[in-house]
Amino acid sequence: MINxxxxxxxxxEEQRIEQEISELNGIxxxxxxxxxxxxxxxxxxxxxxxxxxxxRCESSVGLLLGKYVLAxxxxxxxxxxxxxMMTHFDNVxxxxxxxxxxxxxxxxxxxxxxxxxxxxDVNNLRLIFSHPKSHDAEIKEFLDRKxxxxxxxxxxxxxxxxxxxxxxxxxAAKEKTGI
Numbered sequence: 001m002i003n004x005x006x007x008x009x010x011x012x013e014e015q016r017i018e019q020e021i022s023e024l025n026g027i028x029x030x031x032x033x034x035x036x037x038x039x040x041x042x043x044x045x046x047x048x049x050x051x052x053x054x055x056r057c058e059s060s061v062g063l064l065l066g067k068y069v070l071a072x073x074x075x076x077x078x079x080x081x082x083x084x085m086m087t088h089f090d091n092v093x094x095x096x097x098x099x100x101x102x103x104x105x106x107x108x109x110x111x112x113x114x115x116x117x118x119x120x121d122v123n124n125l126r127l128i129f130s131h132p133k134s135h136d137a138e139i140k141e142f143l144d145r146k147x148x149x150x151x152x153x154x155x156x157x158x159x160x161x162x163x164x165x166x167x168x169x170x171x172a173a174k175e176k177t178g179i
Contacts, residue, residue: 046142046151047129053155054098054126057119060162061101062093064110098123115165118158125151 005013032044066089093101099120106116128135141147 040143042148043139043142046148049152049155050122050125050129053159054122057122057158057162058098058101060166061098061105061111061119064105065089065093065101065108068105068108068110098126111165115158115161118154118161121154122158125154 003010032039069089070085096104102111102116102119102123105111106113111119128138132139142151
């Protein structure tokens with residue numbers, strides 16, 4: 001699209017967009033403020049952290065599975081072909097639920113049993129926050145500081161172990177290529 005706005009019009013449009021975003025954010029934040037389950041700021045923050053860590057872990061498992069599938073072809077196909085294949089694989093794997101991805105990664109020897117357990121812990125936390133009506137009592141348990149702390153520790157443990165795994169993979173690749 002060709003921009004036909006003057007600099008002043010462009011600036012006014014950007015300000016209008018920012019104002020509308022701010023208003024909509026305020027409205028949506030207000031919904032959380034009056035939702036009995038999420039009235040507590042820390043419960044909302046924990047939910048956001050759970051969703052973030054779950055999403056990052058799910059992406060990482062997908063990446064591991066993609067590299068596993070493409071490993072036999074590595075070195076025999078061009079990089080662009082490999083990227084296209086990875087994109088298609090991502091499309092397929094995105095239709096697979098988290099638990100199946102983790103189970104496949106474990107069965108293929110891509111992750112250890114400890115990481116599998118930690119990923120299921122993260123998934124269980126995600127399930128609690130994704131289905132609040134079914135898990136109202138469990139969510140309220142996070143108001144207890146010990147339970148809140150335990151949830152944060154589970155998130156950190158899974159993320160840390162994934163970081164360690166990827167660091168080892170990167171080091172092994174460097175050793176193999178000498179780069």
